[in-house]
């Protein structure tokens with residue numbers, strides 16, 4: 001009966017859970033990833049703010065964890081650029097500049113550049129993005145940062161009737177599936193881009209398109225293209241999630257998506273698995289250890305019982321006792337109450353949890 | 367300098383009710399409000415149109431007023447009232463003697479009520495605790511406070527009344543023992559101006575004492591803070607009251623798609639700079655959980671505080687919040703203090719705002735020699751939406767969206783529908799929770815409405831945009847873009863407006879430390895770089 005048991009069950013598919021599952025799988029563990037849906041990573045642009053790096057900078061293995069994350073992203077087909085010691089300013093949804101350390105490649109080249117003229121290109125019907133607003137704001141903000149770069153607004157219309165209002169998700173799906181759409185987009189963008197050295201488009205360049213497809217698309221445009229963040233659904237973040245999830249699947253992680261965890265089963269200080277609410281019946285997953293990466297909130301299946309965690313990321317009850325020695329909490333400081341410590345901390349704790357899971361199995365075998 | 371017969375200070379329910387009442391009597395008036403509509407207690411209250419049940423035992427006079435006003439408001443402003451009904455629940459922990467006392471008193475003041483067994487009560491409200499002993503029914507209702515204030519103001523404007531928001535009265539002008547007018551400052555532009563008038567009415571709620579001081583008279587008003595929690599969906603169909611001597615967290619009011627738990631009662635020195643403490647929030651949740659088990663784990667959307675302006679002519683040391691009458695006081699400073707042309711109307715309840723307005727206006731009419739009776743108890747605040755507009759609305763919008771718009775805008779729906787007919791993109795729903803269309807958004811931001819919105823939060827008070835779970839994260843952004851696109855704001859003004867809006871909304875969420883709403887706040891951080899911790903310890907909390 002040992003065969004149906006996982007080495008580690010990871011609960012939650014936010015950035016923390018994805019990295020935990022990746023790190024554990026890399027150490028040849030048998031991994032189950034259980035999640036109700038994608039984590040909050042996917043509603044943002046998918047970048048790592050310089051400030052987030054700072055929050056996690058005390059940890060000696062931060063560099064290692066981030067390098068692991070980038071390698072995982074590269075293999076998944078959504079490469080990142082930047083590293084923990086750099087920072088550059090990338091446009092936000094409000095047309096401000098945010099100091100960012102690492103970002104998906106498609107977002108990375110959008111920093112203010114002296115003497116460069118940029119067209120901010122909107123799409124007719126995509127009401128949640130306003131190119132005039134963006135261009136006016138970016139011009140002002142760039143000036144305030146003494147950059148001589150200029151920004152102008154352009155709008156393109158796409159012939160097909162996509163219904164109104166158009167969403168970035170719809171556009172991204174067309175981009176993935178329909179070569180005709182990509183061709184039309186290239187023509188329209190090329191016309192709008194004439195006279196500019198760089199164009200910004202709302203994040204919409206596909207969720208599943210391969211690196212080659214993107215490269216070809218870029219070549220045909222004849223000028224540099226960057227995505228900039230939009231309101232959710234935020235394609236740049238969603239893309240990272242999708243890509244990483246299918247990568248995990250490829251390397252043998254078993255995915256249980258859409259099933260909420262109802263209970264973490266703990267007996268005598270040992271966690272034996274989780275109970276998930278599958279439609280029609282409850283399902284039990286058994287595991288040598290469990291990592292909770294469900295966010296730093298009551299949504300965590302431990303609910304009220306949880307009062308903090310120890311150095312090895314194990315949950316503590318209000319008495320201070322470890323709730324289970326093979327249960328780990330991978331999150332952006334769940335107990336600090338100190339706001340959002342950001343994605344770097346999530347990656348770091350995910351990476352740690354994956355490694356702890358590996359050593360737990362080692363102990364178990366011994 | 368502009369001239370009018372009456373200046374009203376304060377754009378809460380009381381002031382708005384006065385403007386409407388005066389306009390019906392043909393008396394010219396201008397209302398000045400320092401913030402947006404319902405900036406004070408009115409916009410930060412529970413929105414319970416009392417049946418009188420809460421006061422039946424302790425204060426039968428106030429209870430009788432509530433009984434009458436409850437019926438009147440339902441009749442004259444049906445579009446502002448959700449007739450959900452209410453119950454008073456007998457909890458096992460509470461004093462059984464009070465239950466019978468309540469039942470007798472309710473009968474005496476004229477509240478329509480009947481008894482429910484435990485089973486019947488739980489049939490109506492399945493989320494009630496299993497060990498309750500039973501309940502009494504009552505005709506409580508929920509009133510949309512912003513819509514009620516707007517309805518009064520707009521009805522008055524249609525009859526020649528005027529109001530100015532973001533206009534703070536800075537001094538009262540007087541000569542020879544008579545009030546002659548007021549000086550005010552536009553709080554957005556900083557510009558100042560004066561208005562001359564024959565009578566000034568002080569309807570400034572918790573600020574009334576300060577206003578009175580401008581004319582050199584004293585109006586003792588106590589500020590009694592109450593904190594309310596907005597929970598993300600309706601746990602109840604009816605208003606649930608706990609049948610006991612009034613205490614904390616014993617009312618849960620269903621309000622549109624959410625419900626509101628409250629309240630506390632804490633003396634504060636001033637109506638400004640209110641904030642809830644974490645202990646207060648935990649305390650309210652724990653008590654609420656006794657009525658509705660599991661409520662402790664409900665998702666809190668926001669937390670806000672208001673002050674009840676209590677009129678307390680007795681020494682401050684002896685007066686305690688809930689023990690002071692909820693009755694109101696009309697003070698004629700001519701007879702009381704020798705300052706003629708100046709009156710104050712203070713205390714009372716939202717439920718009795720119309721009655722307060724009537725009393726104030728009777729006094730003003732007598733002063734001005736106008737012999738017209740009050741008719742606000744019989745005059746509907748707004749005509750119904752006509753059939754053809756309704757049909758055109760459901761032609762261009764999904765039924766529920768059209769209905770929400772008609773409830774909010776009434777006859778003004780016509781103008782929005784016209785706009786949508788020529789520009790179909792205006793049919794887009796920009797706030798999913800409250801079903802607000804782009805057309806409505808542009809309308810309240812534009813100049814055609816009698817009460818145009820100046821900020822994104824103003825848009826919320828007019829349309830309920832941003833009142834749902836996202837608390838404006840998405841729809842507030844779209845409102846900002848709409849303000850930019852309609853040339854109300856430049857790009858940088860729009861961004862500044864939006865940041866201010868997010869900041870205000872975040873304050874109302876500062877003490878929410880668990881659950882889904884925290885994820886929503888994290889999202890703001892991811893999207894806009896907004897840092898919630900910056901807000902946690904700062905300043906007051908805004909209305910819903």
Ligand SMILES: Cc1cc2nc3c(=O)[nH]c(=O)nc-3n(C[C@H](O)[C@H](O)[C@H](O)COP(=O)(O)OP(=O)(O)OC[C@H]3O[C@@H](n4cnc5c(N)ncnc54)[C@H](O)[C@@H]3O)c2cc1C
Pocket residue numbers: 375376377378379380381398399400401403404405406407408409410411412413414415416533534535536569570571572573577590591592593594628629671672673674675713714715716717718
């Ligand atoms: C937590 C809480 C819950 C409540 N729940 C209920 C309930 O469920 N049902 C009910 O019936 N009642 C309720 N009340 C009571 C009710 O809210 C108030 O009695 C009522 O709203 C008072 O209205 P008002 O217009 O007199 O005062 P306010 O609404 O306070 O209006 C006064 C206005 O004057 C303005 N102002 C002040 N100074 C100036 C100036 N210098 N120039 C221009 N304007 C100025 C203020 O900005 C403010 O908008 C509640 C109160 C609180 C605090």
